[in-house]
Amino acid sequence: MHTLELTVNGQTCRVEVGLKTTLLEVLRDKLYITSPKVGCNTGDCGTCSVLLDGVLVRSCITNALSVQGKSVTTLEGITEPGDIHPLQKAFHEHYGSQCGFCTPGMILASKALLDVNPSPTRDEVKQALSGNLCRCTGYVKIIDSVLAAADEMKS
């Protein structure tokens, strides 16, 4: 076993991990942070997405020891506890979520986009979310939600 030290949602954590442990396993099984979901576990669906030093990564195919000393943000950490992020508000208002399984990954992928491009076009949103699968919504209302959040965050 090896000691992994990382910052998760602003808090420093130390956990014991094996050589093959993934970041997703650390988050869910060791730290009990359950917004990153176990979808395909092969890096294809995007529902395990988290931000690693601000960059969108798939935690199911990210080796835990490779994030030594880095900072991870999950859905729980994008606002202060009790607050709601404009993206969360927009997903709620525009029905950007049906069963909700893809939603944490969708919101983090959207945040990663808006952090670098606050005024995306519809096509840019599509491109940014193309690695996150959703089986319920047909994506239309997810894209609507992201564009609405971008508008709100600008004003």
Add this chain to the structure above:
Amino acid sequence: MKKIGKGIAAGFYPSGMSGGGDSSQAMVKVQPDGSAVVTVGSCDIGQGCKTIMAQITAEVLGIDYEAVKVVNDDTDNCPLSFGTFASRVTYVDGLATKMAAEDARRILFEIAAVMLECSEDVLEAVDSQIRVKGNPDKSLSIGEVAGAGTFGMRKFILGLGHYMRDPAAMDPETCECDPFCTLAWAASFAEVEVDTETGEVEILRLVNSYDVGKAMNPTHLEGQIDGGATMGVGAAMSENLHPFFPSLEFQPDNLGDYAIPTTMDVPDMESVIYECPSTNGPYGAKGIGEMTANTPGPAIVNAIHDAVGIWITNLPATPEKVLRALDAKGA
């Protein structure tokens, strides 16, 4: 060369089990503060069961949507339901919930009639009040009625509902029967561009229209139509469980191989909602959950035929199949 074509497909779909006999029960309990708890056995898989049951209860009891809580998370404890399938929840559970809410409202009226010294049948439940029709001054808040009924009169304000369509009887001579609760109708319109050199098909536009009876929640409805249409697009264009059928080898075993549509594969979509009420659904509603995936595929196949004159009879319409069909046609 790129060629453009247009196609249409239409369909219909029953709400609930064809042949009847599927059952749903519901309980609506009005709390002493006038809020309500609905308990049903059908789960919410994202289609909006909780939302619709809360809307129906709020409508019947005349209270705010926010004052209704829906419990449907454990079939051990919830009333009987055959389940979430067959586009049946809004229709069958909706009817059971409406009956249960009306039953709870009847008990509220019994209590209010004593308090207001009037007959039960002149009362109505609106704006979180129980009041005498045509005489809004003679009213009580629903919380006052529920509180006085619960603690003063020892009432249990619990309404029960059970909807089950009788199994359809069949005439042994003619086989005639009436198997459906109601039928919802649909049509999809697709415009595609076919590249005759590569066989690639791009969907330029997809319009899906549904007769939903009554749009209980138009935003949810659009979401469900978009989602179903995207499944239809996937079935038509990319999803394949057995690429070498009848050999079952090489079947996809993860989401990287089984190619469901991504944001980049979904065309611009438009939903057209048409309301032709069913005679017996809750507020005229029909179920459209499953049928939303049915018409986009054939509309796309028809559009491919319109564009280049080939029939794709085995989905998905991959570039390889399109090219082989074009070859066979001698184009």
